Amino acid sequence: MYHLTIHTHFAAAHNLINYQGDCENLHGHNWKVEVTVSARDLDKAGLGIDFKVLKRETNAVLDLLDHKYINEVPPFDQMSPSSENIARFLFERIGERLNDGNVRVAKVNVWESDHACASYSAD
Ligand SMILES: Nc1nc2c(c(=O)[nH]1)N=C([C@H](O)[C@H](O)COP(=O)(O)OP(=O)(O)OP(=O)(O)O)CN2
Numbered sequence: 663m664y665h666l667t668i669h670t671h672f673a674a675a676h677n678l679i680n681y682q683g684d685c686e687n688l689h690g691h692n693w694k695v696e697v698t699v700s701a702r703d704l705d706k707a708g709l710g711i712d713f714k715v716l717k718r719e720t721n722a723v724l725d726l727l728d729h730k731y732i733n734e735v736p737p738f739d740q741m742s743p744s745s746e747n748i749a750r751f752l753f754e755r756i757g758e759r760l761n762d763g764n765v766r767v768a769k770v771n772v773w774e775s776d777h778a779c780a781s782y783s784a785d
Pocket residue numbers: 678685689743744745746774775778780
């Protein structure tokens with residue numbers, strides 16, 4: 663099995679829900695996002711998936727959040743926009759766009775700062 667990873671980013675505002683502390687107040691982050699897909703086979707060019715395609719489809723999903731107040735973007739109008747929940751949201755939305763008989767989203771890492779990361783993976 664091959665594994666391919668791209669790094670990208672988005673900027674947005676949020677506040678945690680049901681959280682006792684300053685993170686329940688409006689604030690923002692420059693989130694860094696790492697998306698890893700698995701690929702069973704390579705194409706004639708030797709690619710599991712073109713990094714350009716992986717980044718394009720990831721950024722299409724990130725556009726839903728970029729420069730937004732995330733708490734207003736479904737499903738985060740009903741769910742606390744923690745990095746954990748954002749990682750799962752990205753995993754599922756990017757998977758809807760990319761998963762096929764060969765390629766599957768394997769893991770999404772969401773870095774809220776240089777020191778704190780939440781991940782969601784297939785297992
Ligand atoms: N498991 C999680 N814990 C926290 C999350 C999260 O998404 N998952 N999010 C937050 C807040 O978003 C908050 O912005 C982060 O606060 P903090 O860790 O304090 O980050 P700082 O950069 O402000 O770090 P300082 O050391 O306080 O400068 C909180 N926890």
